[in-house]
Amino acid sequence: MASGGVGTRGLVLLRTIPLFHGVLDPQLEQIAGVANHRKVTRGTVIVRAGDVTDSLYILINGSARVLNSDDEGREVILSILGPGDFFGEMGLIDGSPRSADVVAAEACEMLVISKADFKRCLQENFEVALNIMKRLVERLRDADRKIESLALMDVYGRVAKLLLEFSEMHDGHRVIRRKITKQDIAKMIGASREMVSRVMKDLEASGYIRVEEGQIVLDEG
Ligand code: CMP
Numbered sequence: 001m002a003s004g005g006v007g008t009r010g011l012v013l014l015r016t017i018p019l020f021h022g023v024l025d026p027q028l029e030q031i032a033g034v035a036n037h038r039k040v041t042r043g044t045v046i047v048r049a050g051d052v053t054d055s056l057y058i059l060i061n062g063s064a065r066v067l068n069s070d071d072e073g074r075e076v077i078l079s080i081l082g083p084g085d086f087f088g089e090m091g092l093i094d095g096s097p098r099s100a101d102v103v104a105a106e107a108c109e110m111l112v113i114s115k116a117d118f119k120r121c122l123q124e125n126f127e128v129a130l131n132i133m134k135r136l137v138e139r140l141r142d143a144d145r146k147i148e149s150l151a152l153m154d155v156y157g158r159v160a161k162l163l164l165e166f167s168e169m170h171d172g173h174r175v176i177r178r179k180i181t182k183q184d185i186a187k188m189i190g191a192s193r194e195m196v197s198r199v200m201k202d203l204e205a206s207g208y209i210r211v212e213e214g215q216i217v218l219d220e221g
Pocket of ligand 1: 047053066078079086087088089090091092097098099100101102139143
């Protein structure tokens with residue numbers, strides 16, 4: 001495998017990453033030996049749509065938006081990735097150019113594995129191949145749900161569905177703890193920011209959501 005490596009700290013990290021669940025320590029050590037550490041600042045385009053593919057990325061800290069844009073600069077956010085998520089696998093699997101931009105939404109720390117090392121890792125670790133397949137199936141399910149809501153729901157329904165999907169139970173309440181702006185929501189559901197603001201104001205006035213200490217709390221209604 002190629003030189004590089006993130007040492008013992010990398011091994012500890014790899015054990016916590018879903019992509020490597022089920023992989024034994026000797027194999028993890030090999031992967032830690034070829035992964036490189038990279039830090040980027042907010043706004044960095046880590047992967048650009050159309051580029052030739054060369055690496056797989058695993059996010060350790062921070063968050064990144066996966067997005068596509070048209071010639072007029074209008075954007076659609078396909079996903080927001082957080083710690084433990086990986087990206088850049090699609091081009092490595094089918095050899096096509098990058099399918100989307102991946103842009104750091106805040107400062108990010110990542111592990112980077114070269115194409116050759118990633119392919120070898122897949123061949124030698126069936127668990128990694130299976131974990132990739134599981135994640136791809138999850139993404140397909142997410143995409144199916146998105147197509148369904150775009151085709152069948154109005155903007156109120158789409159906003160409510162997205163808020164529910166982003167929420168988690170915390171101290172007996174359903175709360176959105178991740179940073180997500182109205183602009184992000186608009187770009188994820190194919191609506192204008194103004195429309196999303198209006199819908200969220202209505203949801204707040206009707207007692208379905210409230211904003212507390214910067215977090216959105218969803219009330220059972
Ligand atoms: P790749 O096509 O190599 O480069 C862009 C990456 O964005 C892609 O691999 C995936 O890792 C990621 N990506 C593309 N579409 C989605 C999606 N719908 N959800 C999550 N990640 C995606």
